[in-house]
Amino acid sequence: MRLLLVEDEAELARLVRANLTREGFAVDVAPTIDEARSATTTARYDVILLDLSMPDGDGLDLLASWRRAGDTTPVIAVTARDAIDERVQGLNSGADDYLGKPYAQSELVARIRALLRRPNGALGMRLKAGNLEYDASTSAVSVGGDSLPLPRRELTLLELLMRRVGQVVTRQTIENGLYGFDDDVDSNAMEASVSRLRKRLVSAGATVNIHTVRGVGYMLTADKPATALR
Known part of the structure; x- marks a missing residue:
């Protein structure tokens, strides 16, 4: 946020x-x-x-x-x-x-x-995709009921993707959510965050996938067990 x-x-x-x-x-x-x-x-x-x-x-x-x-x-x-x-x-x-x-x-x-947390506010809901859940009011993530701690930027990235399951989230939208104007961001910072988040979801057994839509952004789906995409 x-x-x-x-x-x-x-x-x-x-x-x-x-x-x-x-x-x-x-x-x-x-x-x-x-x-x-x-x-x-x-x-x-x-x-x-x-x-x-x-x-x-x-x-x-x-x-x-x-x-x-x-x-x-x-x-x-x-x-x-x-x-x-x-x-x-x-x-x-x-x-x-x-x-x-x-x-x-x-x-x-x-x-x-x-x-x-007010109605229509950014913290006003519990998000679910496959066996992955995110409680926006507490920033708690769980996979199959087990807690999955995430660093701040990966947590924000996951929330952005889970709020639009099955839809492409553009790179610009993700950048706006992850970084402030004064943040020192290198050219592959977003890709690195996506890669780390994918690996954590795979290790935890999350039944979701993060797809790369080249030149546009990323999309989260909940159709099958997660795989380590590069």
């Missing part, structure tokens, strides 16, 4: 990004409103964390413009402007949640996951 952090305090942004990355999110940082606008026209985000006091404008104006344009991406207003009337104004402007600074990183993560 990919998040956009709109925050102009560089050290805070670095700490929040590092914490959210450890929690399994790909995170882009926008230190200005202009960069936030640019980011949302380039990538799709599951949640946006929006500081309201930005150097080049008011975050509420940016939020209102997103909502007027029909962008329904969940937004958490994260700000030192924490008075009751300011909270009300933020929620009335289209924020889905409001978190005052300073805040605990654990609370921020909990609020993000709560948003994602």
Whole structure:
């Protein structure tokens, strides 16, 4: 899952990004409103964390413009402007949640996951393909009832494929889900992640296959026992 952090305090942004990355999110940082606008026209985000006091404008104006344009991406207003009337104004402007600074990183993560568990949110379902199951609310993967621990990027890759079983997931969609703009990604990083995930699924006895659709992307099917494809 990919998040956009709109925050102009560089050290805070670095700490929040590092914490959210450890929690399994790909995170882009926008230190200005202009960069936030640019980011949302380039990538799709599951949640946006929006500081309201930005150097080049008011975050509420940016939020209102997103909502007027029909962008329904969940937004958490994260700000030192924490008075009751300011909270009300933020929620009335289209924020889905409001978190005052300073805040605990654990609370921020909990609020993000709560948003994602709402109806139609990214964490709002249990996915199944063959004997492979993924619980989006806990990020738990199992094969035939046995737990299968996965590293963050392979877990995200598996979720992207399981949400579209039998359909091709394009390389661009996978890249958007796995990597932030600032991630250092080499040319075969995606292929390496797919290869490692295939091997783990084979070893665990998963009855699924990940097919390569050359020049387009990848597709997961659940018709027969998994094989080690290259």
